[in-house]
Amino acid sequence: MSADGATARADGVQEVLAQEVLAQEVLAQEVLAPSTTAVADLTGAGLRERLAADLDRARRRTALLTDAVDDPDLLRQHSRLMSPLVWDLAHIGNQEELWLLRDVGGREPMLPDTVDRLYDAFQHPRADRPTLPLLDPAASRRYVRDVRERVLDLLERVRLDGRPLTRRGFAFAMIVQHEQQHDETMLATHQLRLGAPVLAAPAPGPAPPDAAALPSRVLVPGGRFVMGTSDDPWALDNERPAHPVDVPAFWIDTVPVTNDAFARFVEDGGYADARWWRPAGWAHRQEAGLVAPLFWRREGGVWLRRRFGREEVVPGDEPVVHVCWYEADAFARWAGGRLPTEAEWEKAARFDPVTGASRRFPWGDAEPTSAHANLGQRHLQPAPAGSYPDGASASGVRQLLGDVWEWTASGFRPYPGFRAFPYREYSEAFFGSRYKVLRGGAFGVDPAACRATFRNWDHPVRRQIFSGFRCARDAAAGEG
Numbered sequence: 001m002s003a004d005g006a007t008a009r010a011d012g013v014q015e016v017l018a019q020e021v022l023a024q025e026v027l028a029q030e031v032l033a034p035s036t037t038a039v040a041d042l043t044g045a046g047l048r049e050r051l052a053a054d055l056d057r058a059r060r061r062t063a064l065l066t067d068a069v070d071d072p073d074l075l076r077q078h079s080r081l082m083s084p085l086v087w088d089l090a091h092i093g094n095q096e097e098l099w100l101l102r103d104v105g106g107r108e109p110m111l112p113d114t115v116d117r118l119y120d121a122f123q124h125p126r127a128d129r130p131t132l133p134l135l136d137p138a139a140s141r142r143y144v145r146d147v148r149e150r151v152l153d154l155l156e157r158v159r160l161d162g163r164p165l166t167r168r169g170f171a172f173a174m175i176v177q178h179e180q181q182h183d184e185t186m187l188a189t190h191q192l193r194l195g196a197p198v199l200a201a202p203a204p205g206p207a208p209p210d211a212a213a214l215p216s217r218v219l220v221p222g223g224r225f226v227m228g229t230s231d232d233p234w235a236l237d238n239e240r241p242a243h244p245v246d247v248p249a250f251w252i253d254t255v256p257v258t259n260d261a262f263a264r265f266v267e268d269g270g271y272a273d274a275r276w277w278r279p280a281g282w283a284h285r286q287e288a289g290l291v292a293p294l295f296w297r298r299e300g301g302v303w304l305r306r307r308f309g310r311e312e313v314v315p316g317d318e319p320v321v322h323v324c325w326y327e328a329d330a331f332a333r334w335a336g337g338r339l340p341t342e343a344e345w346e347k348a349a350r351f352d353p354v355t356g357a358s359r360r361f362p363w364g365d366a367e368p369t370s371a372h373a374n375l376g377q378r379h380l381q382p383a384p385a386g387s388y389p390d391g392a393s394a395s396g397v398r399q400l401l402g403d404v405w406e407w408t409a410s411g412f413r414p415y416p417g418f419r420a421f422p423y424r425e426y427s428e429a430f431f432g433s434r435y436k437v438l439r440g441g442a443f444g445v446d447p448a449a450c451r452a453t454f455r456n457w458d459h460p461v462r463r464q465i466f467s468g469f470r471c472a473r474d475a476a477a478g479e480g
């Protein structure tokens, strides 16, 4: 073949890729748009419609993420930290079958029971999953489609006001959140995957005009506030129950820590100075050879990063992402602050000093829209610091939901009065000091899996997740 022929073929491939990417952008804008009616206001047909729409949105996102690559790529393990994408796909269907068809619907298993074991996350660590006799991509797609057909049929007929599992559609909403959480995990796998880019989305807009004039931190007054929830019908067990917590006055950053700020820490020798690190963090920093956030590299005096297969200059005004808890903790000490506790984070997000009540979202109780937060994979990166003034909390804190998950100082522990529901392995098996809590949700989190009470947790060394942070400081005597 002549060089021209090869070039023409390469151009053709580029064109097809460009068309696919464009199609994904349109898909990301249109079908990932969530419904806006508050969950608590839904009953009867409206509730069923909302659940069906949320199930559909999750499935379109799953399809977008799994159709973007070919079969060998679906079967490959892109990092030992992650499952092959085809495992996530069939696991999504298997959990849907187990909870909705078998438990709620009382149906018989659709496949031999060995299949349940293959997709049980507790039986097989991620590193081992590529060696399992998994369903192939075609069989996985067929399975999730067949399960979904039966689930939509069940949703039409099942009572949604009976036992706790189905009350207000909880089990269906739990399965929506489960699928969206795996979609976020698959998005993280895409970020780790090497090779040409296959995902695309428009960049978020520039920071609003007032961003540069925002105070660097705001004071949250001391006193009691209500943490957690007892009445959000789709909240998960670890968010329950609502309980009063006394939180002394504190300062919290108005926006998440940016790439520019983090680069100053790096350039100030932050990674080489044990003073800023707690002993376990320093040991990990040395052993893992950490020198900058994951996916960053320095060339010609400029920080570059790899983002979904593209290399680009690190944008200075964007919240930093892909840092582990130890890095966040060290930065905070270097900057003269500390990470907020989980209670402080939630108070900054929910507490309304005028009414004394706790809101469902920082801006109030209205469902998230594109004016409130960077959620739902509409963009494939955080928005500039100071974005989304309409999403600010009563205290004036911005970007608490969306953009990046925010590490907190706290371990993952049950609230007083916690009861495991619907199963121990959802949260209870993870309680303890091994995991640190993250709050807020990143750009890859769907609104269906995002509330100001939502709690995420991970090991303090993890940074392939979309994790950033903001700092807090104690208030001085007499402040707040």
Ligand SMILES: [Fe+2]
Binding pocket: 091, 095, 121, 178, 182
């Ligand atoms: Fe799962």
